[in-house]
Amino acid sequence: MRLPTLVLQALVLQALAGLPAHAAPSRIDDLLARMTVEEKVGQLSLFAPVAAGALANPVTRQPSAEGQRDAIRAGRVTGLFNGVGREGKREAQTIAVKQSRLGIPLLFGADVIHGFRTVFPVPLAEAASWDPSLAERTARAAAIEATADGFRWTFAPMVDIARDARWGRTVEGAGEDVFLGARFAAARVRGFQGPDLARADAMLATPKHFAAYGAASGGLDYNTVDISERTLREVYLPPFRAALDAGALSVMSAFNEISGVPANANPWLLGSVLRGEWGFGGFVVSDYTADEELIAHGVAADAREATRLSFLAGSDISMQSGLYNEHLPDLVADGEVPMARLDDAVRRVLAVKEKLGLFDDPMRGLDGTAPADWPEHRALAREAARRAIVLLRNEGDLLPLPRQGRRIALIGPFAEGPHDLHGPWTLFPGPRPPVSLAEGLRAALADSSSLTVTAGSGVDRPVRNGLRDAMAAARNADVVLLAIGEGEAMSGEARSRTDISLPAAQQALAEAVASTGKPVIVLLRNGRAMALTGAVREARAIAVTWFLGSETGHAVADVLFGDAAPSGRLPVSFPQASGQVPFHYDHKPTGRPVPESAPDAFYKARYLDVSHEPLYAFGHGLGYGRIRYDAVALSHQRLPWNGVLEVTATLTNTGPRAMDEVVQLYVRDPVASVTRPVRQLKGFERVHVLPGATVQVTFRLQRADLGFIGADGTDTVEPGAFDVWVAPSATGGLKARFLLEGPTLHNVGKR
The missing domain is CATH 3.20.20.300 (Glycoside hydrolase, family 3, N-terminal domain)
Structure with a gap:
């Protein structure tokens, strides 16, 4: 009407x-x-x-x-x-x-989405850093380059929450979570606009x-x-x-x-x-x-x-x-x-x-000449790309690899060449092509002749003799790097997919390479969460490398050979199958949850063929250390209505290498006037933990962190019990419970 x-x-x-x-x-x-x-x-x-x-x-x-x-x-x-x-x-x-x-x-x-002349990781990849200050820095660099070309307005950031991996524009945002998304939205605005819009390098x-x-x-x-x-x-x-x-x-x-x-x-x-x-x-x-x-x-x-x-x-x-x-x-x-x-x-x-100062200086950024390339921003692009990489799996500590003494086969449609590195919405790249995987690996190896490269397949179709050549390269190698995933044309606007698994040609390539029995490290290129199956899912190591931009090859090599430890965490949940999407960790409970003691119970909220759990949870990511969560402590068992509650966790690195851990704080309101999510992210902190070291991380919770939209449609906070977790991802972690007191001391009930 x-x-x-x-x-x-x-x-x-x-x-x-x-x-x-x-x-x-x-x-x-x-x-x-x-x-x-x-x-x-x-x-x-x-x-x-x-x-x-x-x-x-x-x-x-x-x-x-x-x-x-x-x-x-x-x-x-x-x-x-x-x-x-x-x-x-x-x-x-x-x-x-x-x-x-x-x-x-x-x-x-x-559309200055993730860089201008210097191309930074796509926004979803950058969100995997779980570091809004990094996004602020890359947005600032992009604004400096774009304003030097006369642009004063960017159609970014995209701040849409994306919970259905079929949607192609997932790649442009910060993923599925509200708290993380809001932090990155604010950071990118600050980066683009700078401290004062009247400055010559500020972008609206x-x-x-x-x-x-x-x-x-x-x-x-x-x-x-x-x-x-x-x-x-x-x-x-x-x-x-x-x-x-x-x-x-x-x-x-x-x-x-x-x-x-x-x-x-x-x-x-x-x-x-x-x-x-x-x-x-x-x-x-x-x-x-x-x-x-x-x-x-x-x-x-x-x-x-x-x-x-x-x-x-x-x-x-x-x-x-x-x-x-x-x-x-x-x-x-x-x-x-x-x-x-x-x-x-x-x-x-x-x-x-x-x-923006246009009335006073309308030709700002349009007079003189603009640099065609910005070497000082390439180092930032390399840092951002390294920190975006998420290590999902590393069985037997296969990674990091030694620089010498092993023959490496780099196989896959993304193994070589500058294609499919920038990602979608790259409209103004500089004259220097992005660094390919093969180029980055050769530069990092002590002996570049120890690397062999073959495509094995195209992005979405087989190539002549591709499987034969790939299997031969794998047999002659000690370890295989399998560069597979999505091409640029598979993510972005108007790029929705009904099936978020690998194209059939690439899955066939993975199965053929795995059949040689050689250890396989999957380097996944993607702009969304993906459903991994077969040999890809069972690979010894899996690293999500997204679309990383100008410094792709160098950044991936830095992580593979241990010059930089992987520190990225998933900003989106990876489902077990395409049919699970839309999927997000902070879903609501149902009246028929699946009991932990009986995961196959019937007449419960579950699929017949897979459990309704992620393959890899939101927030998941490994490093080259091993972090043990030892204890969680609350400053008080009760949070006063106008008070502050401190939640402290103790972590120990039991591994042989230093570790950058992203410690995450989740909260649940188990009984409320309207249904509430099973968990919600309310804080995170990145800590560097040396081998054998123990650190403490403290979060602060207030009443405002516990609010929701009530039954009457207004902002609401209800006193009562709350569960809190300090965890490495949206599943597991250390749990505690506290009580939010009402506005008066005697009002401590939910209703």
Whole structure:
């Protein structure tokens, strides 16, 4: 059912009232007073440069190059995005500031997702570091490089929680957990924007996709979303709130619908929540042609109605469709869109341009020359790649490998060459190709002739004599490195998969190599959790190497030969089979749980063919040491309503090598007014533990850490008993119990 226009207007205007200003009001008020309606609408219209085409998206009413220049002269364009090179930006900006009537500068945006000239690990891989400060550093480096090319706005970070590994865009986010996702969302915003948006190397960050895009039904990109408001608020909104609290001043709306209303035309989401409850004072930009897609969604009869619904709901800038330029002036003239709503949107856009310093220096980053390569950032790329690697399995301490004395066969479609290293959304790489596995290994080995390399198969199909050559190489080696997994084209936008296991050709390669009896180390390349089977699942060692970017080969070699110990931890659960997804560790209990004492019990919440447990749990990862969790202690058995509880764990490294351990704190509310997850991450800390050393790690819990959305839809904390674990992953660990007291000493019950 559609809301009447007047109701929509009232909702939006009420939500927009009293928003904070982000700019000098005199300049912006002066511009607004002089602007025509068409020029105002132009500040809300964003396009790709004609020369850049539309990249991976459908082309939508692209004008000629001269037609786009004319539109800039007429003040009908607020900015351009994903334009390659500085010459075109210089020309466009010169037209805007010298030849348009009001001289309002353009804002140049880009999909700077995980690096610019220097390519860092994909965001999911970076989240495996469990170190938000690392993500802040790589985002800062990416911003420095991109702003030197004239870009001041990035369509990142993607902060969608992803719990269905079939969804290809899992690769762009921080994984399945709310706490971890919020920490990385804030860190990336801080990194992109820096300490002051007016600085020349600051990039405006854009958390996306608002909201719940990661909950697409069936893991199918662009699909519908059907979730409760509780799930929306507890799972999918917190990372956005964290990003905005970190200073983000633009937000990108999502393609999907929520409760039957597409996000781009959802006045409750964009108005009541984003602006009303959260007080967001920046601007909302639609995702690519999302306003036009309201017609296909079936909520708008035509482009004019799609424009009205999108704009009145709170979408300030239209990306690529051109609908605002075509229809907003007439909608304002006919009284269907209030002038006040138009002025509010334009004021926000101009205020952000002012905050970025564009009015004072519109050619910033466009004059002079920009470096083609940034050698100082390659060391950071190598560090980030090393720390993203997750060692899942290491039977018999096969790793680390000695640098000499062993013949190594590197086999697989990703063994050699610069392909499939950067990962998706790598639009502006520098001139130096990424370091391949073979290149990195040869550089690290004492004798590079001890390494033999063969493909064995293609990414998704056999190659002639591939299995024969691979088996021959394996037989002549002491150990096999099996470089298998997903190609770049298998992860990312519009890359949903029904089966998250290996392509058949690669599985056949793994089985053939395993049949030789030689020890196998799997180097898994992937942009999502995968279901591992057969010889891959049973390999002596398995390392998740994701898409690691510019320094892939060197980073993998560093870990394989022990120059750097593996320290990554999974930000997503690895299921046992594709049919288990969506899967996440913090699921709700059911009324028929499977008893630990009878895992095969019938009429319980279990599958017939596999247990409903992960193959590798969220948070799992091995190092080259061995950490024993010895004891957990609470500072008190009761947590006062306004107090602090300390949870201390004692750890010992019983192995022969130093270990970087990621100690994780989980909490459960076992009895509450609404069902609560079986565990929730509430803290983590990275500690370095020398061989034979014992360390203590202390976490602090407060009442705010124990809240949830109550039965009445409001933020709630209920006194009573809570379970707490200090653990190396979302399964196992040391358990304790404490009591949260009520606001008064005698109120200690749940109800």
